[in-house]
Amino acid sequence: MYAAGMRMAALSRMTGIPTATIKWYLREGLLPRGDTTKPNQAEYGERHVRRLRLVRALTEVGGLPVAEVRAVTAALDDPSVDLGDVLKIAHGALSHGSVMPGADAAAAVDAFVARRGWTVKDGSPARDQLAGVVGMLGDLMGSPDGTGTAVALLEPYADAVEGLAAMEIGTLPVDEGRDAVVERVVVGTVLLERALGALRRLAQEHAFEQAVRAGRIPGR
Amino acid sequence: MYAAGMRMAALSRMTGIPTATIKWYLREGLLPRGDTTKPNQAEYGERHVRRLRLVRALTEVGGLPVAEVRAVTAALDDPSVDLGDVLKIAHGALSHGSVMPGADAAAAVDAFVARRGWTVKDGSPARDQLAGVVGMLGDLMGSPDGTGTAVALLEPYADAVEGLAAMEIGTLPVDEGRDAVVERVVVGTVLLERALGALRRLAQEHAFEQAVRAGRIPGR
Numbered sequence: 001m002y003a004a005g006m007r008m009a010a011l012s013r014m015t016g017i018p019t020a021t022i023k024w025y026l027r028e029g030l031l032p033r034g035d036t037t038k039p040n041q042a043e044y045g046e047r048h049v050r051r052l053r054l055v056r057a058l059t060e061v062g063g064l065p066v067a068e069v070r071a072v073t074a075a076l077d078d079p080s081v082d083l084g085d086v087l088k089i090a091h092g093a094l095s096h097g098s099v100m101p102g103a104d105a106a107a108a109v110d111a112f113v114a115r116r117g118w119t120v121k122d123g124s125p126a127r128d129q130l131a132g133v134v135g136m137l138g139d140l141m142g143s144p145d146g147t148g149t150a151v152a153l154l155e156p157y158a159d160a161v162e163g164l165a166a167m168e169i170g171t172l173p174v175d176e177g178r179d180a181v182v183e184r185v186v187v188g189t190v191l192l193e194r195a196l197g198a199l200r201r202l203a204q205e206h207a208f209e210q211a212v213r214a215g216r217i218p219g220r
Numbered sequence: 221m222y223a224a225g226m227r228m229a230a231l232s233r234m235t236g237i238p239t240a241t242i243k244w245y246l247r248e249g250l251l252p253r254g255d256t257t258k259p260n261q262a263e264y265g266e267r268h269v270r271r272l273r274l275v276r277a278l279t280e281v282g283g284l285p286v287a288e289v290r291a292v293t294a295a296l297d298d299p300s301v302d303l304g305d306v307l308k309i310a311h312g313a314l315s316h317g318s319v320m321p322g323a324d325a326a327a328a329v330d331a332f333v334a335r336r337g338w339t340v341k342d343g344s345p346a347r348d349q350l351a352g353v354v355g356m357l358g359d360l361m362g363s364p365d366g367t368g369t370a371v372a373l374l375e376p377y378a379d380a381v382e383g384l385a386a387m388e389i390g391t392l393p394v395d396e397g398r399d400a401v402v403e404r405v406v407v408g409t410v411l412l413e414r415a416l417g418a419l420r421r422l423a424q425e426h427a428f429e430q431a432v433r434a435g436r437i438p439g440r
Binding site: 050053054057060061082083084087091094095113118119120121126127129130132133134140153154156157158160161162163165166168169170174183189191193194195196197198199200201202204205206207208209210211212216217218 | 315374381384392409
């Protein structure tokens with residue numbers, strides 16, 4: 001599809017990413033340097049094309065801050081980082097900016113996770129994020145046991161994602177080697193979380209229109 | 221629970237939000253001004269407590285940029301904004317920073333939405349965001365019909381959210397008046413999207429641990 005050694009202009013044409021952006025990714029350490037063939041001249045190959053697409057996907061579609069993208073690409077590039085840690089780093093990137101949960105909310109989420117029989121390690125960024133959401137929902141509900149009421153809301157959401165997660169982990173391409181698996185973990189975790197959110201909103205739009213047409217909700 | 225008229229210090233104690241943050245919310249137009257009782261003295265009431273909790277939930281847990289929070293609170297405060305538009309504004313806030321999708325990806329998502337029988341209006345921010353994700357997934361797959369392969373991945377995710385969305389819209393408290401409904405729409409859309417993502421990641425952690433224990437995935 002393309003020559004093994006490309007100059008930056010060709011890399012830009014192939015990926016549709018402006019050279020200024022590529023240079024910025026290089027400076028930020030998100031893209032490995034090319035092979036220096038002559039002084040002041042570097043060549044790029046297939047791994048640079050893949051990495052550029054991945055970085056763009058994580059920043060533009062995933063909405064991850066640069067520091068989180070760097071943590072993810074560093075894990076991809078370091079074969080000593082095991083798969084479980086790649087998953088944790090990708091999860092941490094998506095939990096970026098989580099608030100510190102209160103003790104009540106953290107305990108309620110721990111009890112919820114235990115009731116579901118989920119094995120979740122200490123320091124799970126997703127658990128802390130969920131506890132933050134539960135705490136806020138509890139505050140907004142303002143009932144005497146707001147946190148308990150908020151946790152009870154989670155049940156159908158947990159039911160919905162349990163099968164998805166089992167499928168996602170069950171279909172990891174473990175026979176294709178580390179690179180394929182870790183890229184799938186990162187892309188699947190980040191991009192499909194955005195897809196899941198967007199699909200839920202589309203389904204809400206549809207359900208809303210149906211309810212308006214049926215006269216259950218005032219349209220205007 | 222609290223006096224009708226509170227000074228800012230009392231509002232801060234009640235919500236746990238520092239007065240510097242409250243002043244910043246006031247300057248940014250996220251919190252309505254209090255009632256001026258004397259020169260240089262304003263009093264705050266229950267609606268300020270609720271609004272503060274909501275703004276904090278949207279910024280800290282929802283991760284929304286200030287401009288998006290302002291769009292949401294402006295819609296809440298304007299009774300002429302109908303419920304469908306509140307939903308669209310909340311959806312737009314969550315789609316913030318979406319990339320412009322390519323024509324291929326947009327057409328593939330439109331066909332997907334039509335196949336599912338979903339009624340989705342033109343200008344739906346969730347549809348554009350989904351098309352952006354599909355386009356990026358297609359690029360990363362690199363197969364001749366990457367976009368088609370990417371759209372095919374969405375089916376189980378759409379199945380999972382369809383029932384959730386119907387429940388969410390079906391349980392809106394339409395008898396409790398506009399304020400209750402629009403707040404539920406905003407909180408439910410934004411906070412439960414974060415909860416859904418965090419729950420999926422927790423379920424992934426569990427599925428991953430199970431697969432390692434069963435020897436299907438190399439642990440280290």
